[in-house]
Amino acid sequence: MEPIRVAFILSISFHLFFFGVSPFFVPKTKICSAPYIVTLIQEEPKKSKKIQLESLKKEEIRPKKSLSIKNESKKKKVKSKKKIPRVTKKATLPKVKKLKKKVKLEKKDPPLTNSHKVVQKAVAQIQQKEKQKSLQSIRQSVEDIQRKLLEQKIAALQETQVTTQGRPDFYLKTYQDQVWNLIKSQWLIPDSGYDRGKELLTVISIRVLKDGSVQDIKFESESGEAVFDRSALMAIKRVGNFPPFPREMLKDSIEIGIRFFP
Amino acid sequence: MKIFSIAKSRLAFLLVFAVLLLIGAPFSQGKVYLNINDPDLVPFPIAVADFTSPRRTNDIIARNIQNVLCNDLMLSGLFRVIGSKDFPLKAKKDSILLDFSDLDVWDGSGVDVVLTGSFGIVGNSLIGKFRLYDLVEKKFMRGLRYEGKIKDWRHIAHKIANEVVAQITGEEGIFDTKIAFVSNRTGNKEIYLIDFDGENLIQITHNGSINILPRWTADGKKLLYTSYMKRNPDLYAVDLSSRENYRISYQTGINASPAWSPDGEKMVLMLKHNDRSHLFLMKVGAKKSIRLTSGKVNYTSPSWSPDGKQITFVSDRSGNPQIYKMDVDTKKMERLTYHGQYNVTPAWSPKGDWIAFCSRQGQLFTIFFITPDGRQLRQLTYGACNNEEPTWSPEGRYLAFSSTREGRSAIYVMNVNGTHQRELVKFQGEAMNPSWSPYLK
Incomplete structure (x- = not known):
């Protein structure tokens, strides 16, 4: 039983350390948000199969919609923007769940001191901030990717039209x-x-x-x-x-x- | 395994689809088909110039020919005749000179063809010619020269109308064909002949007896009819050029409703046998006739199929008169009509596609069509009157029939689709038993 406790405490302390230090690195991510997030999406599939499937589906489905939109006006772009929040929520869900689980585990811990509470508050704040930031950044990145995809598809369409005499x-x-x-x-x-x-x-x-x-x-x-x-x-x-x-x-x-x- | 098989079948489907696409691609690129239906039901526009004589000496006869010709074209229901007063200005002058120096002047007139003609009298003969121009393709279409007796001017007009129809529709015209019928206008039932346009009425028999059911021979040179001249209803033939009468069948009892085969070598005739009417086949030159039907029932009104292999007729073997058909060689019989209690006078169309017949609906007789396989039935005439005895024009576009729509029985002509009904000729007395001639050479 002891080694588990030790591990548990270690993990909590590690988490606390991580969340305590992480705010210092935030500005950096703000400066170059786009590349960071792109890598995120690329890395995620490797970690969990579910996300991989989800992201794949999204990638598959969306281009089709954009295909039907084709060359037409901004209205449809606006539509695609509206769709983004849903997607991002889904994408971030697993993370949030993990975090919540961890928080619950922390709550179950018998020794609850003031410092702990303060830390918890801070952790919650940080989590919220992180959520918001990640949501924003994911939105941006998804938009970027969508735009890029759209552009690519349009270009491809135009090419095919020329080549197949469409x-x-x-x-x-x-x-x-x-x-x-x-x-x-x-x-x-x-x-x-x-x-x-x-x-x-x-x-x-x-x-x-x-x-x-x-x-x-x-x-x-x-x-x-x-x-x-x-x-x-x-x-x-x-x-x-x-x-x-x-x-x-x-x-x-x-x-x-x-x-x-x- | 299941999943695998599904995947397999999907793969196969995709493969087939891809192959089909690949095969289809060159064809779809090659030719596209457009569907066009529901045309405007408008007659073909034809311009007919004023017919004149060469030195303007016999303009009257030229104009008469033109009028008969125009009337023919309009009666056909195929043409809308445009007279010279509606010609483009520049075309008027040329139209009298027979030939057009410039067909472009017709541009935008909406006319497809233009007909010009010139006829004059030289000695005792009528000489003339006509020209037909195609204004769509802007070319000379047809021109013929005629020479004949002056009294045949009407015939010449019909011949020109025939030529116009042949050029434009590709089908031989029937304007010089005749319709034989029976009328009691002299007090007795006699046989008469009349032209398609209801003119040129000729009385054929003058015997003062009862003469009924005229039928044409295949060559159109003789007319067969049943007459009570010698008390018994015998079958006679009249040569239309010499007007000589021959008695050809005189068995006791009725000798009637002869049907001459299209090849002109056989005839089916109704004769009395054991107190019933039966059908007999007679071959030209053969002495003996062959009985086609048997039994204690009646058979009547035979009509040949255009291929000369079958006949259609009426029989009461089912208890009431119905239409049947029979293969003449095998004598195999087949009932065609099951609609109504009383179906008579079948007439097989020259194209072979329909059998026209008369059906009693309530108390009234109505003309119907049925396909030779008995599958499709069509009603042609409507109204509170009797319409009976349909007979086909030789090209199968028109039907003559007798009708009581104006009280007395009279001969009418209509189009195969039931349109353009007109009374053939108006006179005192009744008319019945019409029979349309074959093409007359």
């Missing part, structure tokens, strides 16, 4: 919408031109060149109703030339299949 896809789609609108506006058929009780489908494929001119108009499949097929073909021919491609589309020609059905 942005030209957007232009391609709007161009296809234009094509759709033009053909639709020109498609007319006499109501006596086809049997409206039947399911009909005519597919015509066209190749539109960069300058908007149409080449290779051909039937991919016919409906069997001559007037219906003809009306579909006429709709395309009535449009004549489509608008030229926007430069961002980065294509020389596109092939479009048009399915006509009543």
Whole structure:
């Protein structure tokens, strides 16, 4: 039993010493808060598996959110700021629990002198201060990391857009919408031109060149109703030339299949 | 192990997904499909210039041809005719000269095609030509020269209308086809012929007896009908060019409702057998007929499928008249209608997609369509009147039928989708038993 007590007292004294001395080192951390905290986050995973998992999850989840935010405005950045406190609380929880346990243990100690009380108060104060400081610093660091991540993701997105032609896809789609609108506006058929009780489908494929001119108009499949097929073909021919491609589309020609059905 | 297997299946799924993506990528890049539906239901716009004669000497006949032609195009329901008064200014002058020096003047007019024509009389014949221009692709489409008898001017107009339809829809026109029917306008039931546009009424029989159920031969040169001329309802044929009548079937009892096969080599006829009406198959040149049906029930109203392999007909073998079909070679029979208690006069469409028939709904007769497999049923006519005896135009776009919508029975024409219903011809007396001719060469 004795060695345990000795160890216990030793640990208390060590703690007291540590907390008593630590305030002298605080200013230093204030000066260069960011790097210190970054290292904290890096080190933590090694210490406990739970934190590791948590931090991993956070890292995984958040970028996805930031992905959906993409290039858009400050509002979303504000949102991400709001989310930070929750995260930081979670991150600091294990520490605080440990500390609390230690404090409880101290309380259970039979000899409670005035000096002890003073020390306890001081310890509590220090703990609070530490909490606040660590909260602040963690917030900052998380924000920094988030920003960095955002920036990285945006940069990566932009890169991928350029490389996989993600942005030209957007232009391609709007161009296809234009094509759709033009053909639709020109498609007319006499109501006596086809049997409206039947399911009909005519597919015509066209190749539109960069300058908007149409080449290779051909039937991919016919409906069997001559007037219906003809009306579909006429709709395309009535449009004549489509608008030229926007430069961002980065294509020389596109092939479009048009399915006509009543 | 379970977890492992789940992980495995997930992996497999991911792999498949990735592979699909990889395969799909080139296709998605290659071609995109756009879906367009719900077109504007508007007739094709066609501009028809004023038809003139070469030295303006016979402008009347040229104008008459133009009017008949325009009427045909409008009756078809396919075209909206734009007259010369609505032409662009610069096009007016050229339109009389038959050819356009510059088709660009039509830009923005919203017209797809323009038709010009010139007809004049030289000696005893009518000579003329027409031109059809495609204004969308700005090119000459078609031009033909006609020469014929002056009295056939109406026929020439129909021929031009046919050509226009063929050029624009890709389907042969039916403006020169005729509809045979029965009318009692002289007091007796006689056979008549009329053009698609309700003009050119011709009385075919003049025997003062009862003449009913006219049917065309496959070549459109003869008309078959049942007449009581010699008391017994025998089957007769009339040659439409020589107007000679022949008695072809005269068994005791009824000889009626002949159906000529599309290849022109066979005929199915209703004859009396053991006090019941049965269907008999006769081949051209063969002396003996083959009985297709048997039993103590009635069979009537045969109509051939366009491939000439099956017939549809009416039978009361179920207790009341219903529509059946039969494979002519195997004599295998199949009932098609189960809707209503009284279904008669089936007519197989020229495209083979529908069988039109007449069904009694309450006290009224209504025209229905059924698919040859009996799966799909469609009602075509509505209203408090009888609509009976549907007969198909040779391209399958129109139906003629008899209707009592104005009290007396009259012949009407409508589109296959039930639209554009019009009375074919107005006269005193009743009209019934319509039969649309095949294409007339």
